[in-house]
Amino acid sequence: MTLARKAIVQRWTAPVLFSGLMFLFACGGGYTPVTTGHAVTIELATSQNFLIPGASAVITATVYDQSNQGVTWIVTPQDFGTLSNQTSMSQPSNFQTTASVTFTAPPIYPALTTVTIRATSVSNPNISTSLQLKALPITIALFVGPIQALVLAAPQTLNQGEQLQITSFVNHTNQQGVTWRLSPTSGAGTLASPTSGTVTYVAPAAVASPTPVELIATSISFPSVTTALPITVFPSGAGPNVAAVTVDGGPVPGQVHQNGAFTSVTICNPGSSSGIPTCQVVGGILVDTGSSGLRILQSQMPLLQLPTLIDANGNTLENCYSLLDGSYLWGPVSSADVYIGGEGALSSQASGGTVQVISNVANNVPTACSNGGADRNTPQLLGANGILGVGPEPTDCTLAGKNYCDGSTQPVATNRYFSCPSVGCSLTDSSVIVTALQQVTNPVALSSNLITGSRDNNGSILDLPVASNPESTMTGRLIFGIGTQLDNSLGSATVYTLDSEDHFTTLLNGQKLTSSFLDSGSSALLFPSSLPTCSAHAEFYCPSSPINWLAVNKGATQGQGTVSFTVDNTDKLFSEFPYDAVFNNLAGPEETLPTCSGGTTSCAFVWGLPFFYGRTVYGAIDGQTVSSAPPTPWWAY
Numbered sequence: 096m097t098l099a100r101k102a103i104v105q106r107w108t109a110p111v112l113f114s115g116l117m118f119l120f121a122c123g124g125g126y127t128p129v130t131t132g133h134a135v136t137i138e139l140a141t142s143q144n145f146l147i148p149g150a151s152a153v154i155t156a157t158v159y160d161q162s163n164q165g166v167t168w169i170v171t172p173q174d175f176g177t178l179s180n181q182t183s184m185s186q187p188s189n190f191q192t193t194a195s196v197t198f199t200a201p202p203i204y205p206a207l208t209t210v211t212i213r214a215t216s217v218s219n220p221n222i223s224t225s226l227q228l229k230a231l232p233i234t235i236a237l238f239v240g241p242i243q244a245l246v247l248a249a250p251q252t253l254n255q256g257e258q259l260q261i262t263s264f265v266n267h268t269n270q271q272g273v274t275w276r277l278s279p280t281s282g283a284g285t286l287a288s289p290t291s292g293t294v295t296y297v298a299p300a301a302v303a304s305p306t307p308v309e310l311i312a313t314s315i316s317f318p319s320v321t322t323a324l325p326i327t328v329f330p331s332g333a334g335p336n337v338a339a340v341t342v343d344g345g346p347v348p349g350q351v352h353q354n355g356a357f358t359s360v361t362i363c364n365p366g367s368s369s370g371i372p373t374c375q376v377v378g379g380i381l382v383d384t385g386s387s388g389l390r391i392l393q394s395q396m397p398l399l400q401l402p403t404l405i406d407a408n409g410n411t412l413e414n415c416y417s418l419l420d421g422s423y424l425w426g427p428v429s430s431a432d433v434y435i436g437g438e439g440a441l442s443s444q445a446s447g448g449t450v451q452v453i454s455n456v457a458n459n460v461p462t463a464c465s466n467g468g469a470d471r472n473t474p475q476l477l478g479a480n481g482i483l484g485v486g487p488e489p490t491d492c493t494l495a496g497k498n499y500c501d502g503s504t505q506p507v508a509t510n511r512y513f514s515c516p517s518v519g520c521s522l523t524d525s526s527v528i529v530t531a532l533q534q535v536t537n538p539v540a541l542s543s544n545l546i547t548g549s550r551d552n553n554g555s556i557l558d559l560p561v562a563s564n565p566e567s568t569m570t571g572r573l574i575f576g577i578g579t580q581l582d583n584s585l586g587s588a589t590v591y592t593l594d595s596e597d598h599f600t601t602l603l604n605g606q607k608l609t610s611s612f613l614d615s616g617s618s619a620l621l622f623p624s625s626l627p628t629c630s631a632h633a634e635f636y637c638p639s640s641p642i643n644w645l646a647v648n649k650g651a652t653q654g655q656g657t658v659s660f661t662v663d664n665t666d667k668l669f670s671e672f673p674y675d676a677v678f679n680n681l682a683g684p685e686e687t688l689p690t691c692s693g694g695t696t697s698c699a700f701v702w703g704l705p706f707f708y709g710r711t712v713y714g715a716i717d718g719q720t721v722s723s724a725p726p727t728p729w730w731a732y
Contacts (some may be wrong), residue, residue, distance in 0.1 A: 149268035150200035151199040156191040166195040166214040193585035235322040248435035249361040250325040252333035271315040283308040305570035335437030335546040336575040343568040344676040346379025352478040354704040361434035365442035379480035385614030388535035394455040395480040400431035410514040414451040415464035426453040440538035447532040461524040463510040487728035490534040502528040551576030553719035561709035566677035572649030588731040591654035601700035602647040612698040621685035635665035635683040
């Protein structure tokens with residue numbers, strides 16, 4: 096299945112820095128279940144669960160007590176905020192007392208703080224209950240577009256000479272707006288008509304290549320609070336449905352992830368389309384055409400706690416993501432609104448909109464998931480802050496129109512989803528059946544353009560420039576939709592249809608490799624060969640001199656074309672160019688997928704990221720329609 100097709104090959108050498116940006120604000124109602132004991136019960140409710148600095152929430156206690164007495168209040172942490180305006184009103188006829196108190200957050204504090212408000216019965220101090228509030232630190236939210244139609248600002252792309260309107264919001268009761276500046280200070284464009292709440296960014300009139308810029312907003316009231324909007328200015332080809340993709344070594348200082356294509360995503364609590372959201376921008380997300388679904392490290396969004404999916408028994412639904420090298424990712428399925436460029440994949444009960452949040456603490460992982468492998472739950476182990484699966488399937492359990500986790504195709508679910516109580520899973524736990532709406536969703540399949548209104552959900556395009564070998568970095572594009580806008584037409588690209596396993600065939604040196612696929616998440620071209628492997632990096636080939644190859648790709652029902660590529664000595668390349676990230680001639684053995692029928696060698700050619708250099712590669716999502724094209728799913732280039 097698509098999820099298993101992962102062969103991230105990476106090597107750690109020199110530092111490449113990537114800074115994450117974040118902003119945050121939310122409000123809403125809350126309720127805590129009844130706590131009972133003896134003849135006294137207490138119910139608590141709050142006017143809002145999230146507070147900005149200096150803001151207040153009213154907590155109400157409904158006490159059922161024959162003595163008609165109220166409650167006492169305690170806040171934890173002590174000395175964090177204040178409790179005031181305590182009231183109490185009894186109704187002797189039904190032994191009910193209604194009490195309330197107002198909690199006010201401090202005017203300033205450095206980090207997200209969980210506040211516990213506890214109410215204890217006056218007549219029976221053994222009876223108490225509590226609820227929690229989230230006190231949000233001072234942050235700045237940025238929005239793009241005209242004031243009448245503001246859109247949450249994920250990292251943007253612009254063409255040279257274009258303009259972008261930005262509006263700020265500082266989440267504090269006593270805020271005076273922001274000041275604006277650009278980084279770098281020269282060659283990054285200009286700022287027009289700045290006010291304390293708005294500004295217009297004007298891109299440079301001409302750029303020779305994709306140029307990264309940061310628009311930085313600084314709070315006037317609290318100068319230590321800043322946020323930045325990353326913008327990439329392209330000579331051409333930018334737009335609301337385009338996100339910048341950078342091959343730059345990855346987000347981990349001191350480690351270089353060769354041939355990893357990274358982008359940024361904005362993650363929000365669901366429902367952000369109807370109000371100012373709680374969000375965080377996370378960079379260093381690996382773009383992966385070999386899987387479907389967004390998986391993100393919890394450690395990289397510390398101010399965000401996404402709601403997790405639970406079953407009828409209150410158990411958490413956990414997701415297992417297996418990699419070809421035997422390692423895995425483990426964490427709960429969570430609802431989220433996802434923004435990439437000007438595209439939004441908004442969560443709803445009808446559409447799903449779920450992601451995997453990779454746990455950053457030790458957990459009991461069922462053996463059916465771990466299978467003796469290692470958990471890549473840190474940036475250092477994963478070589479990324481998350482994985483954006485933009486493959487040809489709408490969820491991580493579907494394959495050519497069949498769902499392998501909802502019970503419709505097979506009675507026993509694949510080892511993908513597990514139901515775990517709050518204390519965690521047991522090692523012997525088995526996987527469970529889940530509906531399609533509960534499965535980790537390909538964000539592309541839910542995307543719509545928040546600026547143009549178009550539905551760009553039938554596929555995506557990964558467009559990378561030609562690579563001269565080697566390079567320190569390169570910038571390309573991830574384009575949403577196929578044939579939905581002027582910038583994503585299929586044009587003259589050749590379509591390669593896929594079989595029932597989402598595979599096509601590669602012919603190489605007399606081998607018929609029938610389980611081949613495109614995988615931008617793999618660092619190398621992977622195929623069976625008698626070439627010698629490297630001594631220092633055994634996952635790669637190391638011929639004595641560069642070898643030029645020719646292969647033929649054939650679609651299941653249509654599409655055929657020749658691909659030329661070069662295999663060089665990886666040990667030599669990494670020794671001579673230890674700090675570079677872009678290599679167009681890395682290759683290695685592929686021996687982990689099922690063997691060819693009647694054969695003894697692997698029958699797959701994994702076309703990793705070197706294949707994508709210099710190509711515009713289209714991936715159409717199963718179940719969607721592309722005008723004037725064959726039924727999906729398919730690849731085209």
